[in-house]
Amino acid sequence: LTCKSKPCVTSLIVVIIAVTGWTKVSCPCCVSAQVEPLVLVKLGPKIGPETKRWLIKMIGAPQKDGGAALLAHPGEDASGDVIVVSAPRCTLLQATEELGLCKTYRSGDLEPFSNNDRDNFKDSGVFLTLAERQYIVKYELDGLRAHRDLKIPGLPDSYTLRNRDNIWRKLSSAGVVVDMFPLHTPAKLKDLSKTWYSGNQLTQPLDSVNDYFGSPVAFYFSFLDFYTWSLLPPAILGLAITYFSGRCETATSVPGSKVTNDDDESAPVVSGHMLQAMFSMIWSTLFMEMWKRRSASLSYRWGTLNLAERFAEPRPGFHGDLGVNPVTGRVEPLFPEWQRELRTLLVSVPVVGLFLGLVAFGMMCFYWGEAQVQQLHKSWDSLLSKALLYVPSVLHIIYTNMLANVYKNVAESLTEYENHREESAFQNHLTAKVLVFTFFNYFAVLFHIAFFKQDVPLLRKRLASLLIVSQLVNQVTEVVIPFLVDRFISAPNRKEREDDPQEDKFRNQRALPPFPGLFAEYIELLVQFGYLSLFSCVYPLTAVLLLINNVTEIRSDAYKICNLFRKTFSPPVANMGVWQTAFEILSFVSVVSNCWLLLLSPRLQELCREGGLSSTNVLLLAVLVEHVLILVKFIMAALIPDEPDWVKKKREHIEYTSMQALKEQQSSRGTLM
Secondary structure: OOOOOOOOOEOOOOOOEEOOOOOOOOOHHHOOOEEOOOEEEEEOOOOOHHHHHHHHHHHHOOHHHOOOOOEEEOOOOOOOOEEEEEOOHHHHHHHHHHHOOEEEEOOOOEEEOOHHHHHHEOOOOEOOOHHHHHHHHHHHHHOOEOOOOEOOOOOOHHHOEOOOOEHHHHHHHOOOEEEEEEOOOHHHHHHHHHHHHHOOOOOOOHHHHHHHHOHHHHHHHHHHHHHHHHOHHHHHHHHHHHHHHOOOHHHOOOOOOOOOOOOOOOOOOOOHHHHHHHHHHHHHHHHHHHHHHHHHHHHHHOOOOOOOOOOOOOOOOOOOEEEEOOOOOOEEEEOOHHHHHHHHHHHHHHHHHHHHHHHHHHHHHHHHHHHHHHHHHHHHOOHHHHHHOOHHHHHHHHHHHHHHHHHHHHHHHHHHHHOOOOHHHHHHHHHHHHHHHHHHHHHHHHHHHHHHHOOHHHHHHHHHHHHHHHHHHHHHHHHHHHHHHHHHHHHHHOOOOOOOOHHHHHHHHHHOOOOOOOHHHHHHHHHHHHHHHHHOOOOOOHHHHHHHHHHHHHHHHHHHHHHHOOOOOOOOOOOOOHHHHHHHHHHHHHHHHHHHHHHOOHHHHHHHHHOOOOHHHHHHHHHHHHHHHHHHHHHHHHHOOOOOHHHHHHHHHHHHHHHHHHHHHHHHHHHHO
């Protein structure tokens, strides 16, 4: 866009369309000779021209008249099944303020954007990132609400819009709007690919990723990068322990193995097993604290340090009886909190419990199969029977992965049924459900083997199977299968020529499957982190295998998101959200897990017996050590600030300037009165 009054916030454009055919803007400073297409809206196959014309008019109408104040283009003609949507300058600036985004002020610092003070904010070529502009289009369309009862032309009376109905949700349920997605910019995507995964560079272009795909994707890849390189210290330690022991450390230091060295008087007081356990507790704490500092720095750099959502319009899926919001004073759907809690208690909790029961059922089947193959191996004692020893673990891993995929869809339906007002509340409750299931699904068997069966060879074999099989399964399902589907099914349908209409090129992007989101990616990292922080002392090469996997994971995930899926809308975020809390909980649990694994060490038990300690005293000593280590963990977390000092000062400055702006606004209102 190029505004007449001043340089526009979106002056850097790669794909543009002439202004002919776009809806008109009412604001003089938004008049432009060229418009940047941002979002494609796909209409239903039976939608008539009158319905499409009404929808285009609604998209382009000013907000005071019940419209979205956006720019709409009908595509090739009024009878086509697509609408291309963009956003004028004033709509972008107003939404920037509503979202609480921080932008560069004339002083050079980032400040919460104020539309009234917009002349004092710097236009540095691209005021808003491409991802932010595309999300603002979705934000405005999702917020469309009828100001009065309206009949939609070309639709039956049953689809009449009532006052304060969410227009976009109603159109979706009526089959008028069947899809909506942000458009790729081929030139920008090609440049990003070269600097992200095509070359030999070790660092990621995180600022460019944030610009093109948005802060949720950028935070994920930043965390993946930080986590991968943080695996170097435990990987080096694991290699050293394995090398100097000559065999897996836990085979000589933990009960349940065939070979022990309890009678070896030359055995060191501190074994590799004990060293690995202590290191895991310290490493997990330092890793999370340093990540929180990096996350705060990125949040400030990307302008998401001061996001506002609590007083925004309800999410499109929220429904209820119309009433006046006691906080905002707006007329909107209201839903009693007690009904939401009742739905959670009577529906969500029992269903989650049912799936946890299926996890327990799978665990029992695994133990039964393990016992059968062990008996078979004793009878045959052949190479084939030795290979069969891993079959129960492999089958159980496949079962848990399939159950996790089914549960993800069920959790989404349950959270939708709970009817949360804010998008963040919806995502937090959905993630919490998935995390409870994930922890039980992936770690219950390991805890049971370690602390109830105390069968360390089985625990080590299980962990090795998980690390190898899960990584292979994830790479196949996340990259190989989507690549083959795209290569042989989707790509032939997307063939285009240079002289094809631009609208057809936009429409071809819909042939790509929707991006499934970052849920599976975060779950994979969380499970990895759990294996490493909870049980790596059993299998010291855990960090080595994870490091090898993640070095390739960065590039495969980057390739996947750039080429195998449609671009996705990305709301601005200030951090990883509830995922960060999940990693911190696992870091805390690692103290308990490693303490009790240390208690199983025969060398430590021998030292306790030599000191005249009874079993009860050893147990009490373990509890005491556990509490001391937890206290040390809290002290370490307290000594390492969550934010760098300079970010803390910037945050306080933002809060101060916001307070001053509020005072000036109240003062000016008082003067006018």
